[in-house]
Amino acid sequence: MLSTNFAGIELKNPAVLASGIWGVNAELLMRAAKAGAGAVTIKSIGPRERDGHANPTVIAWEHGLLNAVGLPSSGYKEMEEEWKLLEKSPVPVIASIYGANVSEFEEVAKAVAFHKPAMIEVNISCPNSEKHGQLFGCNAEASTEVISTVKKEINIASRFYSFRREPYLDVERPELRARFL
Numbered sequence: 001m002l003s004t005n006f007a008g009i010e011l012k013n014p015a016v017l018a019s020g021i022w023g024v025n026a027e028l029l030m031r032a033a034k035a036g037a038g039a040v041t042i043k044s045i046g047p048r049e050r051d052g053h054a055n056p057t058v059i060a061w062e063h064g065l066l067n068a069v070g071l072p073s074s075g076y077k078e079m080e081e082e083w084k085l086l087e088k089s090p091v092p093v094i095a096s097i098y099g100a101n102v103s104e105f106e107e108v109a110k111a112v113a114f115h116k117p118a119m120i121e122v123n124i125s126c127p128n129s130e131k132h133g134q135l136f137g138c139n140a141e142a143s144t145e146v147i148s149t150v151k152k153e154i155n156i157a158s159r160f161y162s163f164r165r166e167p168y169l170d171v172e173r174p175e176l177r178a179r180f181l
């Protein structure tokens, strides 16, 4: 009864585990799938190993959680074992990718698309990528460049893509913002 079609992907229900919340490895993603998630999203994958920020990275406050984990990643090259487990997933697996510049996004998109996840979420909104590159999500031209480059890689693999946009996308340049959206 709850089954739905999300951007071309059949989901048994619309509850999708968001990137990084819990599924920081394939075993945990599969636990979420077995526990009933309609789809699961992999923790954002970067071009190389990255530690992220030092703890504390998550704090609970009165109205929820605040986090600045800093995009820790083993890097896409270290994920072969994870992909083997994820191939057996009973629900669609969504990948999430980040990079510090357009060519890093392209490199990661290409490597990840090879494994044919149901969808690739392009994380251009995480403020933590700013310090080691550019905060793409705030700049319409940069966002457009990343998306059009990554789209080519993902289309080659006939995959769907989505992008995680930044609420502050070029607020002072509405014409560019409108063109991007």
Ligand SMILES: Cc1cc2nc3c(=O)[nH]c(=O)nc-3n(C[C@H](O)[C@H](O)[C@H](O)COP(=O)(O)O)c2cc1C
Binding pocket: 018, 019, 020, 021, 043, 044, 058, 065, 067, 069, 071, 096, 123, 126, 164
């Ligand atoms: C500990 C933690 C780690 C996260 N890691 C990622 C990540 O790697 N990539 C990403 O795109 N979002 C990441 N997020 C953001 C979540 O995917 C989600 O967008 C955010 O928590 C807002 O959704 P919520 O209000 O349902 O919690 C993370 C969030 C938390 C709390």
